[in-house]
Amino acid sequence: xxxxxxxxxxxxxxxxxxxxxxxxxxxxxxxxxxxxxxxxxxxxxxxxxxxxxxxxxxxxxxxxxxxxxxxxxxxxxxxxxxxxxxxxxxxxxxxxxxxxxxxxxxxxxxxxxxxxxxxxxxxxxxxxxxxxxxxxxxxxxxxxxxxxxxxxxxxxxxxxxxxxxxxxxxxxxxxxxxxxxxxxxxxxxxxxxxxxxxxxxxxxxxxxxxxxxxxxxxxxxxxxxxxxxxxxxxxxxxxxxxxxxxxxxxxxxxxxxxxxxxxxxxxxxxxxxxxxxxxxxxxxxxxxxxxxxxxxxxxxxxxxxxxxxxxxxxxxxxxxxxxxxxxxxxxxxxxxxxxxxxxxxxxxxxxxxxxxxxxxxxxxxxxxxxxxxxxxxxxxxxxxxxxxxxxxxxxxxxxxxxxxxxxxxxxxxxxxxxxxxxxxxxxxxxxxxxxxxxxxxxxxxxxxxxxxxxxxxxxxxxxxxxxxxxxxxxxxxxxxxxxxxxxxxxxxxxxxxxxxxxxxxxxxxxxxxxxxxxxxxxxxxxxxxxxxxxxxxxxxxxxxxxxxxxxxxxxxxxxxxxxxxxxxxxxxxxxxxxxxxxxxxxxxxxx
Numbered sequence: 336x337x338x339x340x341x342x343x344x345x346x347x348x349x350x351x352x353x354x355x356x357x358x359x360x361x362x363x364x365x366x367x368x369x370x371x372x373x374x375x376x377x378x379x380x381x382x383x384x385x386x387x388x389x390x391x392x393x394x395x396x397x398x399x400x401x402x403x404x405x406x407x408x409x410x411x412x413x414x415x416x417x418x419x420x421x422x423x424x425x426x427x428x429x430x431x432x433x434x435x436x437x438x439x440x441x442x443x444x445x446x447x448x449x450x451x452x453x454x455x456x457x458x459x460x461x462x463x464x465x466x467x468x469x470x471x472x473x474x475x476x477x478x479x480x481x482x483x484x485x486x487x488x489x490x491x492x493x494x495x496x497x498x499x500x501x502x503x504x505x506x507x508x509x510x511x512x513x514x515x516x517x518x519x520x521x522x523x524x525x526x527x528x529x530x531x532x533x534x535x536x537x538x539x540x541x542x543x544x545x546x547x548x549x550x551x552x553x554x555x556x557x558x559x560x561x562x563x564x565x566x567x568x569x570x571x572x573x574x575x576x577x578x579x580x581x582x583x584x585x586x587x588x589x590x591x592x593x594x595x596x597x598x599x600x601x602x603x604x605x606x607x608x609x610x611x612x613x614x615x616x617x618x619x620x621x622x623x624x625x626x627x628x629x630x631x632x633x634x635x636x637x638x639x640x641x642x643x644x645x646x647x648x649x650x651x652x653x654x655x656x657x658x659x660x661x662x663x664x665x666x667x668x669x670x671x672x673x674x675x676x677x678x679x680x681x682x683x684x685x686x687x688x689x690x691x692x693x694x695x696x697x698x699x700x701x702x703x704x705x706x707x708x709x710x711x712x713x714x715x716x717x718x719x720x721x722x723x724x725x726x727x728x729x730x731x732x733x734x735x736x737x738x739x740x741x742x743x744x745x746x747x748x749x750x751x752x753x754x755x756x757x758x759x760x761x762x763x764x765x766x767x768x769x770x771x772x773x774x775x776x777x778x779x780x781x782x783x784x785x786x787x788x789x790x791x792x793x794x795x796x797x798x799x800x801x802x803x804x805x806x807x808x809x810x811x812x813x814x815x816x817x818x819x820x821x822x823x824x825x826x827x828x829x830x831x832x833x834x835x836x837x838x839x840x841x842x843x844x845x846x847x848x849x850x851x852x853x854x855x856x857x858x859x860x861x862x863x864x865x866x867x868x869x870x871x872x873x874x875x876x877x878x879x880x881x882x883x884x885x886x887x888x889x890x891x892x893x894x895x896x897x898x899x900x901x902x903x904x905x906x907x908x909x910x911x912x913x914x915x916x917x918x919x920x921x922x923x924x925x926x
Contacts, residue, residue, distance in 0.1 A: 373672040373673075373675040373676050373679065374668070374672055374675070376675050376679055377495055377498065377499050377671060377672070377675050378499075380456065380460065380495070380496070380499040380500075381499050381500065381502075381503065384452070384455075384456055384499070384500050387452040387455075387456070387500050388500055388503050388504060390448060390452075391445070391448065391449055391452065391500065391501070391504040392503065392504040392507050392508060394441055394444060394445035394448065395445060395504050395507070395508030395511075396507070396508055396511055397441050398441045398442050398445055398508075399508055399511055399512040399515065400515070401434055401437050401441060402512075403512075403515050403516060403519060404434050405431060405434040405435055406519075407519065408430050408431045408434055409431065412428070412431065439613055443609045443613060446605070446608070446609050447605065447606070447609060449501075450601070450602065450605040451602070452500055453496060453497060453500065453501075454598050454601055454602070456496040456499060456500050457492065457493055457496035457497070458594050458598065460492050460495060460496050460499075461488060461489070461492045461496075461594075462587075462590070462591065462594070464487075464488055464492060464678060464681055464682075465488060465567070465587070465590060466583075466587060467681055467682060467684070467686070468484065468488075468571075468681060468684070469570075469577065469578070469583045469586065469587065470583065470686050470687055471681070471684040471685065471686060471687070472684065472685045472686070472687055473574075473575075473578065473750070473755040473756060474715070474716060474755075474756060475684045475685060476571075476574065476684060477574070478716075481568060481571045481572060484567075484571055485564055485567050485568060485571075487674075487677050487678055487681070488567060489563075489564065489567075490674075491674035491675075491677045491678050492674075492678055494671045494674040495671055495674050495675055495678060497671075498668065498671040499671075502668065502671075552600075552603065552604035552607050552608075555600045555603070555604065556597070556600050556601050556604050559593075559596050559597035559600045559601075562593055562596065562597070563590075563593050563594065563597055566589065566590060566593055566793070566794075567590075569793045569794070569838065569839065570586055570590070572839070573787075573791045573793070575750075575755065575785075575787055576785065576787050576791045577803075578753075578755065578777075578780070579753045579755065579780055579783060579785040579787070579865075580780075580784070580785055580803065580804045580855075580856070580859060581780050581781055581804070581859075582803040582804055584806075585802065585803040585804075585806055586803065588806075589793075589795075589799075589803075687776075687777040688776060688777060689777065689778055690776070690778070691778050696778055696779075696781065699767050699773065699779075700767075700779065700781050700782050700862070701767070701768050702731065702768065702862035702891055702892075703731030703732075703768055703862060703891050704731065704765050704766060704767055704768065704782055704862050704863070704893075705728070705729065705730045705731065705765060705766040706727075706728075706729050706752055706763075706764070706765045706766075706775070706782070706863060706893075707726075707727060707728045707729070707763075707764060707765075707766070708725050708726055708727040708728075708748070708751060708752075708758075708761065708762070708763050708918075709726060709761050709762045709764070710724050710725070710726065710760070710761040710762070711724070711725040711726075711727075711751065711758040711760065711761035711762070711763060712724065712725075712758065712759050712760035712761060713725070713747065713751060713756065713758050713759055714759065715756075720916055721744045721747045721916065722744050722747060722748070722751075722913075722916055722917075722918065723916045723917060724761070724917070725748070725761070725917070725918040726918060727748065727752075727911060727918055728909075729863065729893050729895050730893065731862070731891050731892075731893055732886075732890055732891050732892070732893065733893055733894070733908040733909065734882065734886065734893075734894045734896065734906050734907045734908050735893070735894065735895045735896070735907060735908065735909050735910075735911065736896050736897075736898060736903060736904050736907035736909070736910045736911070737749075737895065737896065737897040737898070737910075737911050737913060738897075738898060738899070738904070738910060738911070738912050738913070738921075738926065739912055739913035739914050740914070741899075743913045743914050743915075744913045744916070744918075745867070745897045745913050746788070746867055746897065748897075748911075748913060748918070749785075749865055749867055749895070749897060751763045751775075752775065752783070752865070752895075753780055753783060753785065753865075754775045754776050754777050754779060754780060762774060763775045765779060765782060781861060782861055782862055782863055783861050783863045783864075783865050784804070784856035784857065784859040784860070784861040784863070784864045784865065785856060785865045785867070786849070786852045786853050786855075786856045786864075786865065786866045786867065786869035787852075787867050787869070788867050788868040788869070788871075790839055790840040790845060790848045790849075791840075791848070791852055792836050792839060792840035792843070792848050792851065792852070793836075793838075793839075794836060794837055794838045794839075794841075795835070795836065796832065796833050796834065796835055796836070797826055797829065797831075797832050797833070797834050797836060797851060798810075798813060798832040798833060800836060800851055800855060801813045801816065801817075801832075801851070801854060801855050801858055803855065804855050804856065804858055804859035805858045805859060805860070808858055810832060812858060813832055813854070813858060814832075816854040816855070816857040816858040817850075817851075817854045818884075819853075819854065819857050819881070819884045819885060819888060820850045820851070820853040820854035820857060820881055820884075821850060821877055821880055821881055821884070822847070822850035822851055822853075822854055825843075825847050825850075826851075829842075829843070836851075844872070845872040846872040846873050846877075848872075849869055849870060849871070849872050849873060850873070850881075852869065853866070853869060853870075853881060857885065862891070862892060862893060863892070863893045863894075863895065864885060864892055864893070864894050864895070865894075865895045865897075866894065866895070866896045866897065866898075867897045868897055868898060868899065869896075870896075870898065870900070870903065871898075871899070871900070875900070875902035878900070878902055878903055879902065879903070879906065882894065882896075882903065882906055883906075901926060904923055904926055905923065907923075910922070910923065910926065912925075912926075
């Protein structure tokens with residue numbers, strides 16, 4: 336039945352199964368073992384941060400003990416007043432105040448430590464996943480949608496980090512609080528203790544006194560979180576560029592910087608939360624003591640005969656809430672297992688191979704170098720063949736043009752040279768300065784300065800965008816690269832190197848973005864400059880001027896230009912046409 340023929344009132348939505356039913360379903364589907372494996376994976380982080388878990392547990396038990404001690408002192412205070420044993424009133428009153436203050440202190444310290452630990456673990460796990468994705472094989476990572484990657488990288492990782500360090504303390508502290516309260520009640524009156532198990536705690540409404548300030552801190556944290564999400568989106572939107580420029584280290588550092596900003600905002604919000612809780616706790620204690628004083632008055636006037644009523648009322652809520660908390664941990668564990676499965680998939684992605692040391696790489700990639708494809712067959716995972724028996728050659732000092740209709744395989748040819756994909760047959764290799772041939776691998780991307788299609792800017796300054804390929808570039812070097820790319824004039828109008836660029840190049844034109852991208856590639860100073868439709872938004876004169884600048888200033892540099900435009904072809908030493916799964920050499924007259 337299509338949408339047009341659906342009745343106005345369709346069938347009722349199915350009820351969501353309860354947590355126990357979900358477990359039964361998982362067992363019936365044969366996935367219980369998978370859930371156990373997911374939890375074993377989570378437990379590796381629990382073991383890694385075991386000292387944090389121990390600290391949380393200790394502070395939780397201390398806080399729970401202080402709460403129970405305070406209730407017991409309250410009970411004895413009532414008994415003393417009822418029996419009119421005034422000799423101990425001052426001692427008990429002081430003990431109650433001290434106990435309450437210690438309880439608030441330990442609770443605040445625990446909250447602060449817990450927040451720091453949670454942020455540390457979350458950032459560590461998320462950075463680990465982020466770096467794993469950056470180092471993953473191109474085709475496998477590109478199989479995921481960017482939004483799905485962002486969701487798993489943040490929401491699922493957050494659930495894992497939270498449960499990894501909190502589930503053991505939560506179980507132990509809740510169970511301890513539950514048992515200690517129940518045993519204490521059994522000691523004084525077994526029937527009341529049993530009745531307490533049947534009760535359910537009333538949830539108190541949150542105070543609106545500090546709402547405005549709380550909204551401010553929450554908004555600040557969300558904005559910092561959005562900044563991280565935006566940068567993650569930009570990273571994987573420009574995934575080819577990041578890997579091909581060899582800029583994974585620079586991007587990882589920028590990512591960690593944004594994490595630190597989010598961490599600072601979160602800790603500020605947490606500190607405000609602690610102060611708010613202390614304020615509300617003091618107010619709550621004052622109200623409680625006022626009510627308690629009224630009960631003492633009733634007891635003094637013999638209107639109440641059971642002096643431990645306050646203790647039982649207090650502990651009854653603790654017993655029932657503790658019981659509910661124990662049950663509440665179960666759905667969290669199931670949810671975190673689902674998140675673990677989603678994140679674990681990333682760790683199954685094959686990593687790129689890195690065999691050579693830095694010294695070996697430097698020696699191998701010393702210019703001049705030649706790159707070539709020999710009888711290469713290639714097709715993507717969808718089964719579509721892109722290239723058959725492809726041959727290609729680019730030698731030092733040459734300008735090589737690659738032409739062909741969209742979708743014929745020009746970008747695939749460049750990906751083969753960049754080792755983003757590997758031939759299914761034949762060889763993609765480079766010949767070093769000594770004449771030895773080597774199969775192209777991920778580490779050999781330092782041979783290339785790559786300018787991809789489209790706008791590849793990230794939000795930040797112009798200098799930030801340039802330095803992702805050369806972190807130690809001086810201002811003079813950056814200005815030289817901009818001059819070579821015919822970009823100095825508009826950059827100066829933008830405020831120079833510190834001029835701001837918005838997300839995905841917002842605030843500059845496509846042509847300006849392309850010139851900054853070309854300057855960025857020039858700044859990398861690799862033997863081979865690769866332009867993939869990188870001058871499509873430039874006029875013919877500017878395009879020719881940039882190419883001439885590059886060749887004139889770097890006579891041994893090789894330029895590989897993928898283009899639809901004929902204006903650049905006149906400068907080419909050789910023109911390759913990609914068409915019908917073949918690569919052939921053509922003359923300018925045949926274009």
